[in-house]
Amino acid sequence: PCPAWLPVRPFADSAGCCCKLPTIITRSQWGARAPRNRVPLSTPVPYVIIYHTAGSSCISQAxxxxxVRSIQNYHMDSNGWADIGYNFLIGEDxxxxxxxxxxxxxxxxxxLERYITGIQVPSAAALNIAQDLIQCAVNMGxxxxxxxxxxHHNVKATESPGEALYNVITQWPRFQA
Incomplete structure (x- = not known):
């Protein structure tokens, strides 16, 4: 069993190891639209890509x-994608x-489409949560x-995740330009 100090949603992997699973708001909880299709990932995924959203922030679940609904609408309606583009997004809440x-x-x-997971990190306050989420993904397989x-700009010509955030993640374990 997981120790009591873990947050509200502890996760024990198949080896019985626990990780600090952040509070995850499910698609139904944030009001997601149904995707046009879902393509399964081939796991374990060998890459983690860090993105950011520019110009928008949020401080409450509402x-x-x-x-997140606005981002999904933009991705589906303007870009013609099957769903929101990211696997997870981290809010300033x-x-x-x-x-x-x-x-x-x-x-x-x-x-790299079958090997990437995108994690949007809108602020420095979310960095620890991003690292916890990555560790849980590893523990889960x-x-x-x-x-x-x-x-993001290591795999596509873009400014994302921005210079300041990029400079932070270059110091994280497993970073490769």
Missing amino acids: SCSQL SRVYEGRGWSTVGHPCLR SRSSSYILKG
């Missing part, structure tokens, strides 16, 4: 849910919002224990 989740391919990024961490 405002973050609205923001210290909650994780399920995008495509642990086992579904996010929007393709170059030819969803991500390889030897995963490679990259910033």
Whole structure:
């Protein structure tokens, strides 16, 4: 069993190891639209890609849910994607919002489409949560224990995740440019 000090939603992996699973707001809780399709990820995934949203922030579950719905609408209606592009998004309210989740391919990024999980990190306050989420993914077998961490602009010509956040993640374990 998991020790009592773990947060509200502890997770024990198949080996009985616990991880600090952040509070995850499910798709139904934030009011997601149904995806047009879902493509299963081939696990364990060897990459983790860090993205950011530019120009928007949220500080409560209500405002973050609205923001995630807006992002999903933009991705589906303007970009023509099957669903929101990201596997998870982290709000400034210290909650994780399920995008495509642990086992579904996010929007393709170059030819790595079956190997990437996107985690949107809108502020420095969410960095510890992002690291906890990555560790849980490893403990669950969803991500390889030897995963490679990259910033979005390492795999696509974009400014995401922004220079300040990029400089932070370059110091994280497993980062490779």
